[in-house]
Amino acid sequence: MKAxxxxxxxxxxxxIDIDPPEPEPGEVRVRVVAASVNGFDLAVAAGYMGGFFEHRYPVVLGREFAGVVxxxxxxVSGIEVGDRVLGVVSKPFLREGAFAEYTTAYADGGLIVAPDVLSDAEAASLAHTGSAALAILSAIDEPEGKTMLIVGATGGVGTLLIQLAAAAGATVIATGRTTLGRELVIELGATHAVDYSDLTTAIREIAPDGVDVAVHLSGxxxxxxxxxxxxxxxxxxxxxxxxxxGDAERVTFVPIAGYPSAEALSTLASLAGSGDLRVIIDRERAFDDIGQAFGEFGHETLGNIVIRIG
Structure with a gap:
């Protein structure tokens, strides 16, 4: 298969061309239709994850996907051949990935049947980014009434987090480098949209005593x-x-891994399927253009970059 x-x-x-993976106990194999580019993928490609994950080469890149079992x-029970699913390749080591014709994932907590109303691109951009957004929100005790600064708000995680945080009652301050980006974050539920290039001045005007929570998605x-x-x-x-x-003595630092769970995927599928959570797609690229997509990631993109595989 191509990967x-x-x-x-x-x-x-x-x-490269490699053999398709075989599902191990507890896993299903998915014919990948679409996969989303994430910061994790770029970090693996750059060699930054060597100290955190065992690498079993060749390591296929790509984390979240949509496809057909x-x-x-x-x-495995509850998932059948032919089911249209969305999910995450989330294993304690790196080997299988979503940028391939086939991948494998855990049946319990790694994927879920995709809502029919979601396009392939939307389904491919929900599981990893959404799990991270839910993990961030769950780290905040009683978000209602709190002021939350989201830096990197126009990316895949940020666009979902804005909606989830606003629905939970937080006052969201979201960054956007462009006018279109700032318009988008307001549309998604942010109370304030600020230009990242003059962040300190903007935040001091909105929250003179500082924000309750800052979420670090870029920069x-x-x-x-x-x-x-x-x-x-x-x-x-x-x-x-x-x-x-560098500031852990003054504020509480919370690192987030964003591993998926069956509960998180069910919540995300329900919210997206009902229309209460929008998945933002910036652009789609062909499988042969993944390198170009990596170069575009984070450069004034709004939402997700999706790779078409199948």
Missing amino acids: YAVSGQGEQPAH DAVADD DASTFSSLVKNGGLFISPILYSPEMF
Whole structure:
């Protein structure tokens, strides 16, 4: 099968041909139709995840996907061949990935039947990003009434988090580099949209004493951690330990992994299926153009970049 993978330590990702994976106990195999580009994928490609995950080469890149179940392990129930699903490749090691014709995922907590109302691109952009957004929100005790700054708000995680946080009663301040980005975050439920290039001035005008919570989805944490009030929260899926954060004595630092769960995927599918949660798609790229998509990621994109595979 065709795949986009890193073949060895220090090597650059490339299109390769490998055998399709076989589902191991508890897993299903999925014929991938679409997969979304995430920051995690770029980190793996750059070699940044070597200290956090075992790499079993070749490591196929890609985390979240939509597709059709192709095979199931003997011990799997509740998911059948032919089911249209969305999910996450979430294993304790890196090997299988979503940027391939086929991938495998855990039947329990790794995927769920996709709502019919979601397009393939939308279904492929919900499980990983949505799990991260839910994990961030769950780290906040009683978000109602709290002021939350989301830096990197126009990406896949941010556009979902804005909606979830606003629905939970938080006052959301969301960054956007462009006019279109700032218009989008307001449309999604943010109370304030601010330009990242002059963040300190904007936040001091809105919240002179600082925000209750800052969510770090992009940029340098040190440039805005001071905008959190004493005793507030600084939540990051990018920084993995307090040693990576320089202000941990003044504010509470919370690293987020965003691993999926059956409960989280069910919640996301229900919200998206009912229309209460919008999945924003910026653009779609062909499988042969994954390298281009990696280069575009985070550069004034709004929502998700999706790779068409099947």
